[in-house]
Amino acid sequence: MVDLLIGIFLATLITALFTTRLYRLLMWYSLNSLSLGLLALLLGRSQHDGAMVASGVITLLLKAGAIPWILKRLSQRFALERRIVPNIRIQYAIMLVPAILVFTFYLAEPISHMVSGNANDVAISISSLFLALLLMMEHRNIAPKIVGFLAMENALFLLGTTATGGMPMLVELGIFFDLLMAIVVINLLLRREEVRR
Amino acid sequence: MSLYLLTILLLLLIAPLLLGTIKALKMWLLFKRPLSPLQGYRDAAKLLRKETVLSEEASVVTRIGPFLVLAPLLIVLFFLPPAARGAWYVSFVDAFTLTGLMALSTFFLMLLGLDGASSFGGIGASREAFIAALAEPAMVLTIFAVSMMAGDLGVGQAGANLARSFPTNHMASFLFAGISFFLLLLAENGRIPVDNPETHLELTMVHEAMILELGGVPLALVETAAAVKFVIFASLFASLFLPFGADLAWPLALALFVGKLFLVALVVALVEVHTAKLRLFKVPNLLGIAIVFAFLSLITFYVLGA
Numbered sequence: 041m042v043d044l045l046i047g048i049f050l051a052t053l054i055t056a057l058f059t060t061r062l063y064r065l066l067m068w069y070s071l072n073s074l075s076l077g078l079l080a081l082l083l084g085r086s087q088h089d090g091a092m093v094a095s096g097v098i099t100l101l102l103k104a105g106a107i108p109w110i111l112k113r114l115s116q117r118f119a120l121e122r123r124i125v126p127n128i129r130i131q132y133a134i135m136l137v138p139a140i141l142v143f144t145f146y147l148a149e150p151i152s153h154m155v156s157g158n159a160n161d162v163a164i165s166i167s168s169l170f171l172a173l174l175l176m177m178e179h180r181n182i183a184p185k186i187v188g189f190l191a192m193e194n195a196l197f198l199l200g201t202t203a204t205g206g207m208p209m210l211v212e213l214g215i216f217f218d219l220l221m222a223i224v225v226i227n228l229l230l231r232r233e234e235v236r237r
Numbered sequence: 238m239s240l241y242l243l244t245i246l247l248l249l250l251i252a253p254l255l256l257g258t259i260k261a262l263k264m265w266l267l268f269k270r271p272l273s274p275l276q277g278y279r280d281a282a283k284l285l286r287k288e289t290v291l292s293e294e295a296s297v298v299t300r301i302g303p304f305l306v307l308a309p310l311l312i313v314l315f316f317l318p319p320a321a322r323g324a325w326y327v328s329f330v331d332a333f334t335l336t337g338l339m340a341l342s343t344f345f346l347m348l349l350g351l352d353g354a355s356s357f358g359g360i361g362a363s364r365e366a367f368i369a370a371l372a373e374p375a376m377v378l379t380i381f382a383v384s385m386m387a388g389d390l391g392v393g394q395a396g397a398n399l400a401r402s403f404p405t406n407h408m409a410s411f412l413f414a415g416i417s418f419f420l421l422l423l424a425e426n427g428r429i430p431v432d433n434p435e436t437h438l439e440l441t442m443v444h445e446a447m448i449l450e451l452g453g454v455p456l457a458l459v460e461t462a463a464a465v466k467f468v469i470f471a472s473l474f475a476s477l478f479l480p481f482g483a484d485l486a487w488p489l490a491l492a493l494f495v496g497k498l499f500l501v502a503l504v505v506a507l508v509e510v511h512t513a514k515l516r517l518f519k520v521p522n523l524l525g526i527a528i529v530f531a532f533l534s535l536i537t538f539y540v541l542g543a
Contacts (some may be wrong), residue, residue, distance in 0.1 A: 047409030047537075051416060051530070058526055138532045145540040160541040164409070198249035 046073040046164050049198065053168050053191060054137060057175055058130060062115060062122040062183055068227040069187050073103035076194050080201050081098060081206045092201065095212045099197070102216060109191065114143055115183055118230045133178065140170050161202035169195040186226055193219060240487055241325035244494075245314050248472060251495065252464035253277025255471065255502050263508035269335055273399055277464065284457035288508070294354035302349040303451070304459035309338040310465045317469065318396020318476040321482050321490035325431050328394035332380035337372055339425070342462065343369045349446030349459070361446025364517060367445065368431060369431075371524040372424045378531035379417045382478050386411060386538055398477040400483035413534035415478045420527040422470045422505070424520070426463070429509040441514060455522075471501040 049072060056068035080096030083089070087096030115122070124131065144167035151166075152159030172195050193215070200212070257274035264271040273279075291299055313335055319326040341363060350362035380392060386407045387395035404411070424431045432443040448459050475497035482493040515523060 042405060043406070043413060047412035050533075051412060054529065054533070055526070058522065122473075130522045130525065134529055137529050141533060142536055142540070146535060160409075163541055188502070204509070223459035 042079060043163075045075045045079040045082065046161055046198075046202075049194075050164055051081070053171050053175075053195075053235060056128075056131060056187070056191065057137065057178070058124065059144050060125055061177055062120065062124050063112065065124065065184060065187055066112055068107040070192060072194055073087075073099060073107075076198060076201075077104055080196070082142045083201060091208070091212075095201075095216075098212075098216055101220070103190070107219070107223060111183065111186065112213050114227060114230060118234055120183050120230075121181050123181055124181050127180055128174075129176040129207075133174075136174065137171065140174065141202065144170055162199065163200040165195050165202060168198065171195075182226075184220075188220070189222070231233060238325055239291040240321065240323065241319070244317075244320050244491065247491065247495070248266040248314060248464065252461070252468040253281065253499070255468055255498060256464050259498060259502050259506045259509070262503060263509055264521055266506065266510045277460075281432050281457050281461065284453055284460070287453040289453035289455060290354045292355070295450075299450075299455070302345050302352065303455040303462075305345040305464070306342050306349065307458050309342040309461040310462055310469060313338050313469050314465065315328050316393060317392045317420075317472055318496040319400075320472070320476065320483070321485070321487040322400065323487065326393035326397060326490050328389070328391045328397075330392055331378050331390045332384060332392065335380065336376045339376075339466070340369065340373055340464070346447055346459070346462075349451070353450030355450055357442075358447040361443050361449075364443045365431075365447060367517075368424060368520060369526070370520055372421055372527070375417060375527040375531045376421050376425070377526060378528065378535060379414050379421065380473075380477075382410065382414045382416075382531060382538060384416075387477075387537070392473075392477075396480065399480035403480060407538060409541075410538040411478070413530045413537060415474075415528035417527045417534065418474060418478065419504075419528070421435045421525060422474060422501075423508065424524055424527070426467045426470060428505055430512050430515050430523055431513060438492050444490060469496065471498045474501055 046136050052068045052072040052075065054064055058066045059068060066074055077096050077100035080092055080226070084092030084094075086094055113119075128136065148159070148166050150162035152162055169192060172188050172192035174188075175191060176185050177186070180186055197212075197215070254274055254277065257272070257277045260276070261271040261274045316327045316330040316335060347362040347365050350358035350365070352358075355518050379389075383399075384390050384395040386394060387398040387400055389395050423429070427434055427444040433441055434444065436442055437445055444463065448456060451459060472494070477496060479497050479500075483490050485493065
C-alpha cells in the first residue's frame with residue numbers, strides 16, 4: 041500500500057511536468073499532496089505515531105484542499121495566464137525526466153544504507169525533489185513556479201516522513217506555517233504586480 | 238482445452254459488443270439518445286450481405302488485405318493469459334511476439350489504405366505509421382516490465398503468475414506500467430485523445446481514412462479486426478493489471494473477466510467524454526509520456542525493487 045501511494049506521488053508529479061494548463065496543474069498538485077497525506081496517515085497508524093497522523097491530517101486539509109483552492113482563487117483574481125507552456129520543449133523533457141530518475145536512483149544508493157526506513161522511499165523522494173526543481177525551472181510564469189516550490193516542499197516532507205520516521209511535530213508545524221507565509225507573500229507580490237500594471 | 242477455446246470464442250463474440258457499449262455509454266453521457274450496444278452486430282450482418290465493390294486502381298493487396306489485417310489479431314487471441322484457473326494457455330509467447338503480430342496487422346491496414354489510391358488513404362496510412370512507430374517501443378517496454386515483475390517473460394505465464402500471487406511489494410512499478418499501458422490502449426485503438434473513431438472529418442481521421450475505400454465483406458472484416466484489437470488490449474489490461482478472481486469456479490471467473498473488460502470499456506468511455514482530441518503533432522507528447530512511464534516502471538523495478 042505504501043508502495044502504491046509512493047507510486048501515485050511520483051506519477052502525479054511527472055504528469056504535472058507535462059501539463060500545459062494551470063488548473064490541471066493545480067489538480068495534479070492536489071492529488072500529489074493527497075497521496076502524501078494518506079501515506080503519512082498510513083505510516084503514522086502503523087507506527088502508532090500520533091504526531092505523524094496529525095501532520096497527515098494537516099497535509100490533507102491544507103495542501104490537498106486549501107492551498108490549491110487559494111491558488112486557484114488568486115489566479116482568477118489576478119487573471120494569471122492559464123496556458124502555461126514549458127520552456128523546455130516536451131521532446132527534451134521526455135529524455136530529461138528518465139535521465140534524472142536514473143541519476144537520482146543511483147545517487148540514493150549510498151544514502152539508503154544509512155537510513156533506517158525503506159530505502160526506496162528515500163530514492164523516490166530525492167528524485168521527486170529534482171523533478172519539482174525541473175518544474176520550477178521549465179516555466180516562465182509565476183503560478184507554475186509556485187506550484188513547483190510547493191511540490192518541492194512535498195518531496196521534502198516525503199523524505200522526512202519515510203527516511204527519519206517522522207520529523208518532530210514542532211518542525212513540521214513550522215514548515216506548514218512557512219508554507220502559509222509563502223502563500224501570503226505570493227499574494228502580496230501579485231498585488232504589487234497589479235498596482236504596477 | 239475446452240475452457241481455452243471457450244474463452245477465445247467468448248472474447249470474439251463480445252468484441253463488437255464492447256465497442257458498441259463504449260459508443261452507447263458515450264452517447265448516454267452526452268445526453269444523446271443512445272444507440273443499442275448491439276449495433277456492431279447489425280452493421281456486420283448488413284455488410285456481409287452487401288456486394289463488394291473494389292476501386293479500379295486496387296491491386297491484389299486490397300483483395301487479400303482485410304484477411305491479413307484480421308489474421309494476426311486472431312492469432313494473438315490464442316496467446317492471451319488465461320481468464321480462469323485451470324484453463325490452457327500458451328506460456329512462451331513474449332512481448333515482442335505480441336507487439337510484432339499487432340504491428341503486422343497495422344502494416345497491412347496501412348497497405349490497404351495506400352492501395353485504394355485515394356488521397357485520404359495515404360494521409361491516414363502516414364498518420365497511422367507515425368502513431369504506431371511511437372506506440373510500439375512503449376508497448377514492448379510496458380509488457381516487458383510487467384512480465385519481469387511477474388517473473389516470466391512469456392505473457393501467458395506472466396498473467397497466470399500474477400493471478401496466483403500478486404507482487405504487492407512492486408506496487409509502484411506496477412502502477413507506472415498500468416498508466417503506460419492504458420495510454421497505449423487509447424493510442425493503439427484510435428480512441429479519442431489520439432484519433433476520433435466517430436468522425437469522418439478529413440482533417441482528423443486516421444483509422445477511418447484508411448478504410449474509406451472499402452465496403453461489403455472487406456469492411457466487415459476490418460471493422461471486426463478493430464473490435465478484436467480492442468478486446469485484446471482490454472483483456473491484456475484485465476489479466477495483467479487487474480489480476481484477481483481467477484481462483485473462482487470457472488463460470489464465475491469467466492463472468493468476472495468479462496465484467497473487467499466492460500470496466501475497461503467504461504473507463505475508456507469516461508476518458509473519451511472528458512478529453513478533447515489532441516492535434517496530431519501533440520500525439521508524440523502523449524506517447525512520450527507513455528514511454529517515460531514504461532521506462533520508469535522498468536528502472537523502478539530494477540534499481541529500487543519497489
